Amino acid sequence: MALHRRKAEKMKVRKRPQVRCPPHLAWVRGFDCCVKNSDCNGNIEAAHVRNGTDAGLGVKPSDYWTIPLCGFHHGHQHTVGEARFEAHHKISMREIAGRLARKSPHKGKWE
Numbered sequence: 001m002a003l004h005r006r007k008a009e010k011m012k013v014r015k016r017p018q019v020r021c022p023p024h025l026a027w028v029r030g031f032d033c034c035v036k037n038s039d040c041n042g043n044i045e046a047a048h049v050r051n052g053t054d055a056g057l058g059v060k061p062s063d064y065w066t067i068p069l070c071g072f073h074h075g076h077q078h079t080v081g082e083a084r085f086e087a088h089h090k091i092s093m094r095e096i097a098g099r100l101a102r103k104s105p106h107k108g109k110w111e
Helices: 023-030 072-079 082-089 093-103
Strands: 046-048 065-070
Touching: 023 065, 023 093, 046 072, 065 072, 065 093, 072 082
Parallel strands: none
Antiparallel strands: 046 065
């Protein structure tokens, strides 16, 4: 009985690579923090939303999946995780990011 070596499966290639759009990120940073309370401080940052987006293991989501968060809340988002962050602040990060992406003057980059 001859033994045959099994071939390793090829890695799957993403259909569409993540979109990088620095002008959109700058535009998002022009808004106030999505969390409205007295804890806000620092510069506004474009926080990427991972849950339910085109993110993957070790892959940052596309830039259109971003929301404006102050430095404090962006750090809090990473510390507690997106689900707890959304529940605590009663917001939907994915919904906010989608609304901003549809209104972005730079949406031609990903449409």
